[in-house]
Amino acid sequence: MFDRLSFPQPWLSLILFITWQILSDGVSGGSVVLGLILAWIIPQITHGFWPERPAFVKTWRMPGYILRVLKDIVVASFSVAWLILSPRTPRPAFISYPLTLDHPLAISILASTISLTPGTVSADVSDDNQTLLIHALDAGSDQEVIDAIYNSYEKPLMEMFK
Amino acid sequence: MSPFAEYAISALLLFGGVFTLIGAIGLARLPDFYTRLHGPTKATTVGVGAIMLSSVIYFTAIGEGIGISEVLITVFLFMTAPVSANMLAKAAMHIGVKTMEGTEGKPWEQ
Numbered sequence: 001m002f003d004r005l006s007f008p009q010p011w012l013s014l015i016l017f018i019t020w021q022i023l024s025d026g027v028s029g030g031s032v033v034l035g036l037i038l039a040w041i042i043p044q045i046t047h048g049f050w051p052e053r054p055a056f057v058k059t060w061r062m063p064g065y066i067l068r069v070l071k072d073i074v075v076a077s078f079s080v081a082w083l084i085l086s087p088r089t090p091r092p093a094f095i096s097y098p099l100t101l102d103h104p105l106a107i108s109i110l111a112s113t114i115s116l117t118p119g120t121v122s123a124d125v126s127d128d129n130q131t132l133l134i135h136a137l138d139a140g141s142d143q144e145v146i147d148a149i150y151n152s153y154e155k156p157l158m159e160m161f162k
Numbered sequence: 163m164s165p166f167a168e169y170a171i172s173a174l175l176l177f178g179g180v181f182t183l184i185g186a187i188g189l190a191r192l193p194d195f196y197t198r199l200h201g202p203t204k205a206t207t208v209g210v211g212a213i214m215l216s217s218v219i220y221f222t223a224i225g226e227g228i229g230i231s232e233v234l235i236t237v238f239l240f241m242t243a244p245v246s247a248n249m250l251a252k253a254a255m256h257i258g259v260k261t262m263e264g265t266e267g268k269p270w271e272q
Contacts (some may be wrong), residue, residue, distance in 0.1 A: 037211060080188075080200065081184045116203070116240060121251060123196075135251065
């Protein structure tokens with residue numbers, strides 16, 4: 001009975017509550033009540049979809065990771081923009097990226113990062129969570145792309161999700 | 163509003179506009195489905211980011227407090243764009259969309 005009234009994911013609830021306060025243009029009685037209801041009901045409904053919590057996540061490494069990704073997005077955008085405007089045809093490639101991460105949340109963060117950085121889109125994850133299929137817009141060689149992703153994104157994520 | 167803020171806002175709007183335009187050109191110019199996927203998810207990320215920054219500067223400069231809602235919009239966009247790109251790619255692989263000549267590697271059959 002009290003299970004239903006609890007907050008299974010306190011952090012998610014807190015983030016939802018704060019997000020709602022920002023969205024509703026100033027804190028008022030109504031926004032607090034609705035924020036609490038949302039913070040309670042959304043984790044309850046989505047409970048079954050969440051992967052198991054990793055044993056230990058070093059959250060304080062996250063801001064550094066986000067900054068690095070933002071920098072890469074800006075830098076790589078220029079090369080993609082140049083590629084679109086230049087007359088030569090791109091050399092696209094499907095690349096199978098061998099994953100060393102094993103936590104589903106870490107894999108989805110890596111896949112999202114790959115999709116956000118210009119030039120690569122993650123297309124699929126194999127059913128056994130071992131390989132990530134990446135489509136690269138302009139790839140020199142497979143190994144180049146794999147090394148770049150491993151060094152700049154997967155390594156930091158591995159340290160975060162150890 | 164200080165002239166400096168005005169220059170910064172104009173520059174960011176122009177920058178964002180140019181990148182969004184390049185994304186649109188890419189959508190029209192790139193040869194096959196998978197390469198076109200890169201246009202909207204890519205150049206637009208930077209385009210929207212720049213336009214969002216200019217909006218934050220504008221609302222801060224006219225003194226309505228710091229615009230956190232714009233940052234939130236960008237965060238939502240950054241969270242949803244990869245998912246939609248992933249879904250599009252998966253759907254394309256599922257129905258077997260043709261890839262352009264010279265594409266290395268093949269999509270999976272799963």
